[in-house]
Amino acid sequence: MAQLWPKKKIEIVVEAARAKAMIATIERAGAKGYTIVPEVSGKGNRGVRDEAVLSDVFRNVLIVVIAAEEVATRIVEASNAVLEHYAGIIVVSDVEVVRNEHF
Amino acid sequence: MSDLLQLAAANLLSPMVLFFALGAFASFFRSDLTIPEAIGKGLALYLMLAIGFKGGAQLAANGATALVLVALAAALILSFALPVAAYALLRTFTRLQVADAAAVAAHYGSVSVVTFVAATGYLDGRGIRYEGFVVAMLAVMETPAIVSGLLLARRGGAALTDGGPLLSGEVIREVFLSGGVVLLAGSFAIAMATGERGLAMMAPAIGEPFSALLAVFLLDMGLLVGRRLREFRAVGWPVIAFGLYMPLIGATVGLLVARAIGLSEGGMTLVAVLAASASYIVVPAAMRLSLPQANPAIYVPLSLAVTFPFNLIAGIPLYHAAAQWLARP
DSSP: OOOOEEEEEEEEEEEHHHHHHHHHHHHHTTOSOOEEEEEEOEEETTEEEOOOOSSSTTOEEEEEEEEOHHHHHHHHHHHHHHHTTSOEEEEEEEEEESOGGGO | OHHHHHHHHHHHTSHHHHHHHHHHHHHHTTOOOOOOHHHHHHHHHHHHHHHHHHHHHHHHHHOOOHHHHHHHHHHHHHHHHHHHHHHHHHHHHSOOOHHHHHHHHHHHHSOOHHHHHHHHHHHHHTTOOOOTTHHHHHHHHTSHHHHHHHHHHHHTTOOOGGGOOSSOHHHHHHHHSOHHHHHHHHHHHHHHHHHHHHHHHHHHHHSTTHHHHHHHHHHHHHHHHHHHTTOGGGTOHHHHHHHHHHHHHHHHHHHHHHHHTTOOHHHHHHHHHHHHOOOSSHHHHHHHHHOTTSOHHHHHHIIIIIIHHHIIIIIHHHHHHHHHHHHOO
């Protein structure tokens, strides 16, 4: 089996209006990339959030970042301020990647 | 009075209003009827293109005059001023806090393009002419209300995003370069530039089919509104009442302004519709970006599910009747 490298995976569900600010934060923290699922729906402390109606006010996006631990720490630390007053969920988990040089 | 009832009944029995009602009915009762999102968006673009082009062509035919500039200045002032009145009413008669009241107020200074389009359909159907530059007034009225609303919020002590400037770069892009605005203004300019020949080429697509496509689009709007009808818990009766009387106040101001600058019966009707209508596309997006403390579960249903149907069903014939009365010799 190929060698695996330990990384952190950060999954961020954030409302569309704040996605750009979140991505800017991720890049400033030094992450080399991210993946976006442009429309996710579900239920949280702001009730059911779905339907990209007209304006994107009720749309959530999912941003997935895989990065080294110190980058992940910086992202998590910075994201509290970004999420103030906005819908958002942040989870961090341990993962292993195959191509170390990509992260 | 009986004239008014006749007008209202005739409006109710138009395919546009009935398709809207069908959509609202279907989605309220959770029918699986949907219009694919891409088609809905395409129809919205078509309507923007069509009214922009028709407005521009009309202005090209009649020539730009000083009246146009006066009308545009009036539109700018209306959009700035209406949120101030709306904010005062909300803070006096409802329990909305600063951020929510300012956000709602901004919606009512801005405009609903679909309401405007429906009103042009209403006038076209009755063979009533209107000044083409009213479309330019529509474009002008989209944004000043956002500035006005954010100023009210800041003055009341509500926090703007990132403690930032009144209008962040992202908001400015969202507002001035939103697809609808670009297409509307662009079509208007293209029509001005190409004149009669341009209109002759576009007429087969933007003339006859307009009403039928508007009806399909309103079916889609009905589907959206029906879903929002279940979300009134956050709103409350005093605020819902505001969603019904604010259009009447706006329309009255609009009618008086339009009359003062000397617009025709059709023009007065459309300015009343502009002043009465509330945004539910551009302003919610801007408020969500700039004023996150304001709750979108209040301003979106209020504008989309209270004021929009009210204007579509009762407002347009009412404002037209008032304009007719003001325009009588």
